[in-house]
Amino acid sequence: MADYTPDYVGTVTKYVFVESPTMTAGELALRAYEASEGVLIKETCFGLQVTGEPEAVEKLIEEIRTFDPVHIFVKDRGFPPGDPRRCRANLGGARPGYLGHEREFRVLRYITRGLEELDRRGEEPEEPEKPAVPPARGKRPLLDIKRLQELIETEES
Amino acid sequence: MAKVFIYPATSLILSDLVARFGHKPLGAALGIRERIQTAGVDSPPLQITPEDPKRGLKYAAVEVPSGVRGRMAIYGPLIEEAEAAIIVTDADLAFGCMGCARTDELILFSLRQKDMPILELKYPTTDEEGIEFVAAVRKFLTSLPKGGES
Amino acid sequence: MSRKVRIAQLSCGPEYSGIQKEIYDAAESVDAEVFFPDIALADVERAVDAFGLDVRSADLKLMIARGKALVDGKVDADGVFIGTCFRCAEAAIVRNELRRYIHEHSRLPVVSYSFTERTTAGTLLTRMEALTTIARRRALLAREEQTGITMGVDSGSSTTKAVVMKENKIVGTGWLPTTEVIASADGAVAQALEMAGLTRDDIQAIGTTGYGRFLIGKHLGADLVQEELTVNSKGAVYLAGHQRGAATVIDIGGMDNKAISVIDGIPGTFTMGGICAGASGRFLEMTAKRLGVDITELGPLAMKGMGANVPMNSYCIVFGTQSLVNALAAGSSREDVAAAACHSVAEQVFEQQLQEVDIKEPVIMVGGTSLIEGLVYAMGRLLQTEIVVPPYSQYIGAVGSALLASGFIKGE
Numbered sequence: 134m135a136d137y138t139p140d141y142v143g144t145v146t147k148y149v150f151v152e153s154p155t156m157t158a159g160e161l162a163l164r165a166y167e168a169s170e171g172v173l174i175k176e177t178c179f180g181l182q183v184t185g186e187p188e189a190v191e192k193l194i195e196e197i198r199t200f201d202p203v204h205i206f207v208k209d210r211g212f213p214p215g216d217p218r219r220c221r222a223n224l225g226g227a228r229p230g231y232l233g234h235e236r237e238f239r240v241l242r243y244i245t246r247g248l249e250e251l252d253r254r255g256e257e258p259e260e261p262e263k264p265a266v267p268p269a270r271g272k273r274p275l276l277d278i279k280r281l282q283e284l285i286e287t288e289e290s
Numbered sequence: 291m292a293k294v295f296i297y298p299a300t301s302l303i304l305s306d307l308v309a310r311f312g313h314k315p316l317g318a319a320l321g322i323r324e325r326i327q328t329a330g331v332d333s334p335p336l337q338i339t340p341e342d343p344k345r346g347l348k349y350a351a352v353e354v355p356s357g358v359r360g361r362m363a364i365y366g367p368l369i370e371e372a373e374a375a376i377i378v379t380d381a382d383l384a385f386g387c388m389g390c391a392r393t394d395e396l397i398l399f400s401l402r403q404k405d406m407p408i409l410e411l412k413y414p415t416t417d418e419e420g421i422e423f424v425a426a427v428r429k430f431l432t433s434l435p436k437g438g439e440s
Numbered sequence: 441m442s443r444k445v446r447i448a449q450l451s452c453g454p455e456y457s458g459i460q461k462e463i464y465d466a467a468e469s470v471d472a473e474v475f476f477p478d479i480a481l482a483d484v485e486r487a488v489d490a491f492g493l494d495v496r497s498a499d500l501k502l503m504i505a506r507g508k509a510l511v512d513g514k515v516d517a518d519g520v521f522i523g524t525c526f527r528c529a530e531a532a533i534v535r536n537e538l539r540r541y542i543h544e545h546s547r548l549p550v551v552s553y554s555f556t557e558r559t560t561a562g563t564l565l566t567r568m569e570a571l572t573t574i575a576r577r578r579a580l581l582a583r584e585e586q587t588g589i590t591m592g593v594d595s596g597s598s599t600t601k602a603v604v605m606k607e608n609k610i611v612g613t614g615w616l617p618t619t620e621v622i623a624s625a626d627g628a629v630a631q632a633l634e635m636a637g638l639t640r641d642d643i644q645a646i647g648t649t650g651y652g653r654f655l656i657g658k659h660l661g662a663d664l665v666q667e668e669l670t671v672n673s674k675g676a677v678y679l680a681g682h683q684r685g686a687a688t689v690i691d692i693g694g695m696d697n698k699a700i701s702v703i704d705g706i707p708g709t710f711t712m713g714g715i716c717a718g719a720s721g722r723f724l725e726m727t728a729k730r731l732g733v734d735i736t737e738l739g740p741l742a743m744k745g746m747g748a749n750v751p752m753n754s755y756c757i758v759f760g761t762q763s764l765v766n767a768l769a770a771g772s773s774r775e776d777v778a779a780a781a782c783h784s785v786a787e788q789v790f791e792q793q794l795q796e797v798d799i800k801e802p803v804i805m806v807g808g809t810s811l812i813e814g815l816v817y818a819m820g821r822l823l824q825t826e827i828v829v830p831p832y833s834q835y836i837g838a839v840g841s842a843l844l845a846s847g848f849i850k851g852e
Contacts, residue, residue, distance in 0.1 A: 134331050134332070135331070135332040136329070136330075136331070136332060137329060137330050137331060137332035137333070137337065138329055139326060139327045139328060139329055139337075141327065142327045143327070144327075145323070146323075148302070150302060198310070206302055206303070206306040207305070207306050207309060207310075208301075208302045208305035208306055208315075208317070208319065209305060209315070209317060209319035209320060209323070210319050210323075211318070211319040211320075211321070211322025211323040211325075211326055211336075212322070212323075212326055213326075216326075218334045218335035218336075219335060221478075226475065226476045226477055226478025226479065227478055227479075227480075228335075228386065228476075229385035229386030229387075229389060229498075229499065229502060230300055230385065230386045230387070232383070232385050232480070232481045232484065232502070233298070233300050233301075233383065233384045233385050233386065233388070233498075234302055235480065235481035236383040236384065236481055237301060237302045237303050240303060240413050240414060240415075240420075241302075241303070242420070243414040243415070243416065243417060243419060243420025243423065244303055244307075244414070244420055244423065244424060245420075246417045246420040246421060247414070247420040247421045247422070247423055247424025247425065248424055250421045250424070250425075251421075251424055251425060251428060279417060280416070280417060332461065333458055333460075333461050334460065334461055334464070335455060335460060336455050336456075336460075338455060338456055338457075338458050339458045340457070340458035340459065340557040340558065341458065342456070342458050342557075343456075343457055343458060343556075343557040344557065353527055354527070355453065355457075355525030355526060355527045355528040355531070356453065356456070356457035356458075356459075356525050356526070356555070356556050356557040357452065357453025357454075357456040357457050357524075357525040357528070358453075358456075358525070358528075359557075360453075360455075360456035360457050360458060360557070361456045364456075382496070382498065383481065383484070383485075383498055383501075384498055385498045385499055385502055386455075386499065387456075388498065389452065389497060389498045389499030389500075389502065390452065390453065390456070390497050390499060391495075391496035391497040391498075391530065392497070392528070392530070
């Protein structure tokens with residue numbers, strides 16, 4: 134049995150996803166590099182991976198979030214960036230976690246919508262009229278009417 | 291800052307919202323990071339070694355498949371550490387660390403057994419549900435001890 | 441150097457059982473690489489829907505989608521390894537159905553396996569080797585006739601067998617219990633050569649198989665060192681005179697059992713089990729010993745008895761022996777106990793292995809245990825078919841090796 138000696142001990146790595154109509158992953162990376170102060174940044178197709186001491190990463194993440202608060206999403210990653218054990222090229226395909234991200238990407242725009250609305254309402258959340266938990270599936274209309282309108286307008290413009 | 295177990299433990303959305311509203315998300319990445327950063331026997335890809343399913347015996351009996359026990363070796367300690375939990379109940383397409391339905395059932399049961407605040411909801415499928423989802427999560431998180439806006 | 445054989449891995453749980461590295465290591469040792477067919481989330485949803493098996497676990501859905509991508513030709517592979525956790529019912533259903541689906545809709549060789557955290561690369565090696573052989577040596581496996589003078593040696597866990605063949609005929613055989621691996625092989629070889637009236641210098645090519653294949657392969661300077669799954673498939677259909685079309689080969693060995701679905705002499709799907717020794721030739725050896733008969737007498741003895749008279753389920757060799765001792769103490773006849781032991785082994789193999797391959801007739805039983813007629817009878821009853829036991833079936837690995845080795849004769 135071979136021994137294992139880890140790299141990047143004591144660091145944290147976080148994914149930064151950007152799902153924005155106004156900011157590309159490349160632009161996000163450019164601005165993040167400027168603020169990085171020694172934190173390792175790796176650009177990806179969906180945003181960034183940042184790696185470094187926990188406090189430094191935390192500080193940078195706070196800064197990055199301000200670029201576009203409702204379109205930037207962050208989560209922890211177990212592996213350091215570019216780790217061959219998780220690399221698509223070595224596995225012959227995407228690791229399973231990527232498909233899980235794909236699942237949540239579909240939902241991100243609704244989360245963005247929620248964050249925007251809460252921003253508009255201000256610090257103190259209003260008491261929701263309806264119960265906080267979204268209604269069960271099946272009762273919803275197939276397509277949200279506002280969303281339909283948005284789609285029509287986008288098509289026309 | 292409260293330690294909030296997120297379910298699915300691989301969720302980008304929950305991980306983001308919990309941290310955004312000033313708490314610490316407890317998810318799969320923390321358990322994997324601990325293994326990736328600990329020296330020992332080489333066991334790619336996840337540095338989960340055959341010892342992990344044995345550690346998992348604390349949470350599931352020996353006749354429970356090794357993959358369940360290995361996963362529980364990651365989640366068990368995180369569940370013990372958790373002070374609250376947010377659960378998305380229709381997370382049927384969460385793979386890898388959350389890819390085993392039997393483990394997921396055991397995780398949910400273990401969370402519900404703990405005397406701690408739990409918020410259960412579904413993924414939003416419309417703008418309105420998105421607003422409700424985020425509002426519910428924020429309300430839940432601000433109600434937790436030492437909670438607050440980031 | 442030849443291209444690496446690409447084995448698609450369809451699995452649920454190996455990373456979390458801590459054994460993914462064992463799979464990588466087993467593949468690497470036979471110059472193969474394991475990969476995960478690349479698909480998108482939408483493919484998973486579509487594939488699960490089309491496949492029609494509504495499972496809960498997302499990683500099992502992923503397995504189905506990856507399997508479908510292989511069958512649809514969207515992803516290229518040379519072989520398929522299907523692995524799921526031992527004792528998971530949901531995964532066992534997927535493993536089985538997916539294995540059947542790939543077998544029926546493609547020409548890809550498939551091996552399926554259920555692992556625990558104790559599974560090692562060594563356990564997986566023979567299976568991976570068989571997968572790569574089928575991919576790499578199709579031309580060699582197409583051989584249907586032995587030519588020249590060749591020898592095959594099968595170094596098994598219980599016995600060592602040697603066979604000398606000349607112009608498509610078996611002219612010498614040798615058999616010894618495996619004690620010291622090399623000494624047993626030398627002894628069996630000497631017997632076979634003597635019977636054939638030949639010397640080592642007359643032998644034009646040598647093939648080895650069985651647990652000791654690498655060691656004796658090196659010792660004898662073998663031209664072909666090959667695992668027993670492909671060799672036994674080839675040997676079985678050759679000896680049974682059924683080289684074309686479908687067949688099922690069952691080999692209940694001393695330590696593990698092989699069940700192989702063969703098409704045109706080449707394994708399509710196969711399993712190799714041995715989680716519990718109760719389902720092995722070793723248990724029958726112990727039974728014979730306890731009954732005070734030679735193993736060769738166990739079969740005829742069993743044919744005179746009624747297995748149903750003795751309760752025995754030898755899932756484990758220790759419990760099986762316990763049932764046996766209890767039955768004798770309670771006054772059961774030796775004949776009935778012998779029959780019950782045969783039935784028990786057949787039943788275990790039926791339950792544990794034969795569910796993982798498609799049973800197509802003819803069913804050919806080979807290996808030393810195929811000479812125990814009580815066992816063959818019990819298996820036939822379970823499968824509701826007439827089992828074929830070809831001549832020289834106990835030398836199966838050695839015959840298959842000698843046959844394939846003739847492809848290495850210079851000038852061939």
